[in-house]
Amino acid sequence: MPQPIIVIDGIEPLNLTGVRQSVGPLHALLRECILDGRLAPGTVVSQVALARQLGVSRTPVREALRMLQEEGYVEGEPNQRMRVAGLDPSALDADYAMRITLECLALTMTLDGFGSRMERAAEAQLAAMRRAARAKDREGWLVAHREYHRLLTSGAGEPLRRQLEALADRSVRYIRITQQLDPESWSRAGDTEHPAILDAVIAGDRDAAVSRLAHHLERTALNVLGEQAPGYRPQAVPRAMALVGAGPSPWGRGQGQGQEAGPSGPDEGS
Numbered sequence: 001m002p003q004p005i006i007v008i009d010g011i012e013p014l015n016l017t018g019v020r021q022s023v024g025p026l027h028a029l030l031r032e033c034i035l036d037g038r039l040a041p042g043t044v045v046s047q048v049a050l051a052r053q054l055g056v057s058r059t060p061v062r063e064a065l066r067m068l069q070e071e072g073y074v075e076g077e078p079n080q081r082m083r084v085a086g087l088d089p090s091a092l093d094a095d096y097a098m099r100i101t102l103e104c105l106a107l108t109m110t111l112d113g114f115g116s117r118m119e120r121a122a123e124a125q126l127a128a129m130r131r132a133a134r135a136k137d138r139e140g141w142l143v144a145h146r147e148y149h150r151l152l153t154s155g156a157g158e159p160l161r162r163q164l165e166a167l168a169d170r171s172v173r174y175i176r177i178t179q180q181l182d183p184e185s186w187s188r189a190g191d192t193e194h195p196a197i198l199d200a201v202i203a204g205d206r207d208a209a210v211s212r213l214a215h216h217l218e219r220t221a222l223n224v225l226g227e228q229a230p231g232y233r234p235q236a237v238p239r240a241m242a243l244v245g246a247g248p249s250p251w252g253r254g255q256g257q258g259q260e261a262g263p264s265g266p267d268e269g270s
Helices: 019-035 047-054 058-070 089-111 116-134 138-152 158-181 188-203 206-228 236-243
Strands: 044-046 074-077 081-084
Antiparallel strands (some): 074 081
16 A cells, blocks of 8 residues: 655655765755654654655665654654654753753853954844744744854854754754744743843853853743653753853743743834
8 A cells, every 4th residue: 555645845856866965955854844843743754755755765765864863853663664753851851951051161152252243243133033023933033043042152163063053953843842832922031031141241241141041041941841741850951050050040030931932922022
């Protein structure tokens, strides 16, 4: 019995030649589809059906899925199928603990060289996030959000930046979950926290910048874990917070109960 074709909205057959040349673009495409939700958590992916939809052979599809499995985006299933990985509480806990420690480290490496040009660039990304939030443009918000965090860590060396890019990619899935949990006001906390982090960076206040960034990242992790895995007790994130010396939350009680991401109503974040 023929296997059903997996239909991924917005994806057309690929014009690729040669197995070796095909794997990279296929891996990038499927990874993007997982991160942006076109391949939702729990989706079972058939190598045969996916190859048929994309107009390629099974060999590069199999290799691309193997790479995604190594990255933790898909899990093995019987009959040469893969399932898009769902939320793993321990993985989220570990990913955000790594982001807290490594991103705070990279931030301290950026502070001394953070001049007026970078300040203007960061301010531009904050403005782009506010515009996207008012328009409820989640994709535009995510692009500006990623660039804002990249600017804050741009003083780190390339190996560290690569690790941060990989962690940021995985974090996108969790940010999308937080947006779905609170669709009416998914940027309110970020509208406050992102500018506050930048203020500390501009002032050269290392301790305040690290504390604000760490608590900003912690909040997303704890919010998603609390909603999606209420029985899970975080292990890595609290230790990471202690390791970077984040101290008490600068946002006060009740402030950090939102998400790292998302558009608010028209009057939010202006």
